[in-house]
Structure formats: structure tokens, C-alpha cells
Amino acid sequence: MYFLESAITLFLGAFLLTYLTIPKIIRLVEYKRLMDDPNHRSSHKGKTPTLGGAAFFYTLIIALFFIKSWSTFDEGMYIIPGLTILFIVGLKDDLVVLSPLSKLIAQTLAVSFVLANEGFIIHSLNGFLNINEIPYFLYLGIAGFMMITIINSYNLIDGIDGLASIVGIVILVIYTTIFYLSGEYYYSLIGLTLNASLMAFFGYNISGDRKIFMGDTGSLIVGFIISVLTLKFLALKPQDYTELPFLLENAPLIAISILIVPLFDTARVFAIRLSQKRGPFSPDRNHTHHVLIDHWGLSHKQASFLIGTFNLIFVMLFIVLGSTAKNIGMVIMLVTVVIVLGYVFFKYNYNFSTLKQKIILRKKVDSLKTKIEKPTLKKLKKKKSDFKN
Incomplete structure (x- = not known):
């Protein structure tokens, strides 16, 4: 009962704090003219306030103070430095743009604080692909690479209205439930706090007149927290799985499905860029959400809800399968799904030159239509006028 009261209070407090302070951030950003200017690869047309992720930062810091009694290994003191580093780096990137290398160095430093806490150590994969014991130094390398990959992957999907929010909400709802069922209430409360902030932010992100982006300030913070929760999920002990609806050995596959x-989007985009002999972080419109908008004609909201729904269904499917299926069979299924999705979306890759050609062609077609329609419209009006006379 005490946890339930704490969870409700924390959720409402985080939601209201984010919801009430974002308008102030919008006014400040507009006053200081710190808006995001659209360019040739942007999905928005007008100048839009950014830095919405600043609300996530102080909401999480305040929440970590109030839930510290729930922690076992004083994890908050290791999470806060990482959050602070990524907040500063994200803020600077939103204002002046940083190089990928600078952000990578900052992410490595932020992740190192978390890896220094013994509560996150993965001692075993519990039989996944017949892997049991994991040496400590191997754990550091794998866990560090995994966290940085998750941070950057989440950062890269923040390209259209509502997508990062919806995907983040789906991921955090699942992790919050997993940690509640496993008795890790501290992490359940962290997930709940960030989820409340994302829900409050989502309304502004898809708004027509009070729109704001989370920016790198927000996407790096959310990606960092998701990576922390993923690491803790994989570090759960066998006794924590008694109430979870899937086999212990399938935990890595459940994490991938979440x-x-x-x-998938990051792997696909990186593969396309490397195949075109470009850097993996070079900008383009090859992301899955861009394909849904540019080629399938969906709106931002439609594409975001479609991707979010797919994420939720995919996780539910793997959780159901993970309750009985062996991990070899699930690995085969996961690889098959990724290959099919990769094939479906790979034919939609293009670069700036082809995109520019398509835009020019579309403008020419629209111009021709206008030229044809105007004389026709004039003739109809003239006939109508003659008929009245």
C-alpha cells in the first residue's frame, strides 16, 4: 500500500511539474530566440521552440531525492552525475551543435558512473545461448557498448512529432511493470517518473500552437534512463523472476524486443549510410519514420502511433513466446522479423540528391496542374456568367 501511495504521488507530481513548467520554457526560448530552424531534412516547416527536455532533467533530479529510501546500492548518486553530463551536452548541442565524437566521449563518461555501481553488475546470462558466468571486464565492455548504443538509438528516432514520446512511453510502461513484478520498486518509480514527464510533454509536442521539441537535451536523458533500466533488467537475479511472465534465460531477447x-531503425540507417560510403552519423531522411511520411503519405501523428503500436505488439508477442519457448527458437524468429522488416524498408532508402529531385519534380507537377486548372476555371466562370445573362 505504501508503494502504491508513493507511486501515485510521484506520478502526479512529475506530470504536473513538467506540464506546468514547459510553457515557461517555451516563452523563454521564444524570448531568447533559441528556436529550432528547419532545414532541408527537417520534418517541420516553421521555427519551433526546443529544449523541452530540460523539464525531464530537474523532474528526475527531484524524484531521485524523494525515492532514495527505496534504493539498495545508493544508485541515485551514480545516476545523477550521468544525467547532469548528458543534460549539459544535450543543451549545448541544441544551441551550437556538437560533433558526434564530442557526444560519444560525454556518453562514455556518463555511462562509466553507472557501471561503477555494484547494483548493475551482470554476473550471468542464466543460460541464454548456453552463456552463464560473465567475467567482470567483459561485463564492463558489453554493458558500456549496450548503454551507448541505446542512448544513440533513442536520440536518432527523435525526428517527427510525438514519436520519441510514444516509443519512450511504451518502453517505460513495460520496464515499470517488470520492475514492479520483480520487487525492484526503486527502478519502477524511476520509470514511472520519466513516463509522467513524457506524457505531459507529449501534449505540447503534437500541439499546433504550443509546440515544443525535447531536443538532444531530452532525448539523451531519456535514452540514458532507458539504458540504465535495461542494464538493471539484465542484472536481475534468478529469484527476482518468480513473478515475471517469461523464462529467465529469455531476458536478453525480451530486452531487445522492448x-x-x-x-532496428539505427541498424537500418547505419547500414544504408555505410553502403553509400558515408559516415554512420551523416544526416539524411532514411529513418523509418521518414519513409512512412515521405513514401507512404502518413502524417506525423499517424506514423508515430503506428510505430508505437508495433513496438507494443512486438513486445507482447515476445513476452508470450518467452514464457515457454527456448531462446534458440526466439532468436531465429527475431532474426527473421528483422530481415523481413529490413527488406521491406531497404528499398525506400535515398539520399539528399534523389530527395531534392523528387521535391523539384513534385513542384513542377503542381505548377503544371495550377496552369491547366486556372484557364479551365476561368472558362467555367465565363460560361456560368453567360448563362445567367
């Missing part, structure tokens, strides 16, 4: 949208 993160399928950012991981």
Missing part, C-alpha cells in the same frame, strides 16, 4: 524500434 527496444526493437530504436535498435
